[in-house]
Amino acid sequence: MILKNMMITDNFYKIYSEVAKIPKGKVAAYGDIAKRLGTSARVVGNALHKNPDQMLIPCHRVLNRKGEVAGNFAFGGGKEQRRLLEDEGVIFQKNKVDLSSFGW
């Protein structure tokens, strides 16, 4: 249980939980999480967009299918997100991550 008194739906809760389970040094794609939860990628993205709370949700570990960071809407922008990931051991090449290597 990561989220306490936050008013969210069950579907969103599942998404946040799944994101929070991503191991350090790994990343996951919206679509992958979505499939795992039986929903669509848009829903996952939307869920994170509405709750950009980095302290509870490691949204910096969530990338799109290309392995590119989508966080221009998030906290410090792509730069900060990239820095955090590199700090965890994720390697970027040209603003992109090799999902076949770092994909969860």
Add this chain to the structure above:
DNA sequence: CTCTTGACCATGT
């Protein structure tokens, strides 16, 4: 309840 919108994805041009 209907309509719009979106941190996406796959496919086609």
Add this chain to the structure above:
DNA sequence: AACATGGCCAAGA
């Protein structure tokens, strides 16, 4: 490789 289109599901107005 970049752009356009359609599909997807859930939330909010």
